[in-house]
Amino acid sequence: MTTDVLASDLPRVHVGDWFDDLVTWCTDNLGWLFDGIGSALDWAIGNLTDLLNLLPPLGLTVVLALIALVLSGWRLGLFALLGFALIDSMELWDSAMDTLAQVLVAAVIGVVISVPIGIAAARSQLVSRVVRPVLDFMQTMPAFVYLIPAIFFFHIGAVPGVVATVIFSLPPGVRLTELGIRGVDPEMVEAGEAFGTPPLRVLTRIQIPLAMPSIMAGVNQLIMLALSMVVISGMVGAGGLGGDVVEGIQRVDIAGGFEAGLGVVVLAIYLDRLTGALGSEHPRGLRALLTTGTAKR
Template identity: 80%
Template sequence: MAIDLPRAPVGEWFDNLVTWCTDHLSWLFDGIGSAIESSVDGLTDVLNLLPPLGLTLVLAVIALVLSGWKLGVFTILGFALVDSMELWEPAMDSLALVLVSAVVSTVLAIPIGIAAARSDLVSRITRPVLDFMQTMPAFVYLIPAIFFFSIGAVPGVVATVIFAMPPGVRLTELGIRGVDPEMVEAGEAFGTPPNRILTRIQIPLAMPSIMAGVNQLIMLSLSMVVIAGMVGAGGLGGEVLEGINRVDVAKGFEGGIAVVVLAIYLDRLTGALSEGPTMLRALIERRRASDTFPVGVAAGSAAAGGGN
């Protein structure tokens, strides 16, 4: 015998919550929207200050210093390809949107991850929230975002931040909890305050895990570019969406290739940051070798003289 359970009006409850927030917190959403829009527009203007060739060279130098010559060569070839496909402006719009989303997500995710690592209560509270944020289909975030912020880049950034935050929080917590307890106990034995232990021991040792979280956060932000194009964010997402609407394989594929170029560049760059700038490490090692060589020669000469 089937039992008919009453329907739970979960959707209606959420709709009422969104309506209440729209009616009573419009001032807050207006402020957030203005800040995000100003940031995206300002960064887009900065990226467009230089011509494509000039900015490509700047990005290539950054890649050369942080990661090495391979990423530098890829940067020149990849961004030249984007420019040759006449997708430079959409690519810069998407890059600005991704960078703003990544910065906001990082600023929110790392402190929450630190708090979760230092408090089991905070960890238990944040875990189901992160599960909800990570498993909810990204399209669903666009619905309330449009209600709160209308259409444009702002709802795209907000939806991207919500979707991209969980890996940053989880890997930050994982990295700090994974620090060797003996290192922490040694700091406590010397009377180091808890905040100093966090900033001088735990965070530096957890930095590879934290940077891995930032890397994943950026990649998820890029994956939202196309979805953000559905709410008028423009950029490469708009190009891909236009290709889908027109069933234009060439246009959609070119937009996808441009997204891939941005993804590889940002992925390799953030991966290199966790290890330290490649060129800087090489210069330091070369300097140490040059400083050590005369000492070794002098010591060998002295030993030879003493033997004579």
């Protein structure tokens, strides 16, 4: 009783109304910016989708399997061959390529944004203190909430889905990049500085190669979150396998929904193992290539 009385005396804080006013102001005053971003993303997604569909399904399946074979080994190569052949046999190839294009575009943008922020946070305590609560807020916000402003700014389609995907997937990329840079042995950095190496070269030739496993783990998590969000984005007309899953729910089509979900699983495993191989110390991994290149110089 007392609690109810006290609660009723508290004034209502109209946080939602403030956010609505902010979105309205941005729409009215920054519409040109959102139109430009939307056009650029639409162009990138469309051209990447056309590129993926340039080869017939069997041809691209072989290419993806060869990429997996070269970077990871025969197991992932065989999985890619069988997995993408299964997607084609379920007549989900076009949807899978739409989803793959959206994930790749979102992942590239996410990496371009998150890695520099993570490096800046690792090199500056002030940046780290500012970024950390923002990342906490972004990680605890439900994924569906990101779709609301994205729809207002970019309307219905693949673009708002990609924008929401980028925002949703940024935190692990930033955190693990910062963690990797901070985890580099200080004596290695001091040794480089003692030889008069400029700070930028210390970063690119010592810190980043040694931090590559952590950075690639962040990229891996970023891609996995992007893939999960792209499926959710099917609710706002993003298409792809997410759209097929949503259609299966709406029509109570168990078979169709399961097949679309299975296609997502194939993409997830392929991208997960591929990025994991790039971050490993394997001779074909990205870390090994960077370290070898640094040693030659």
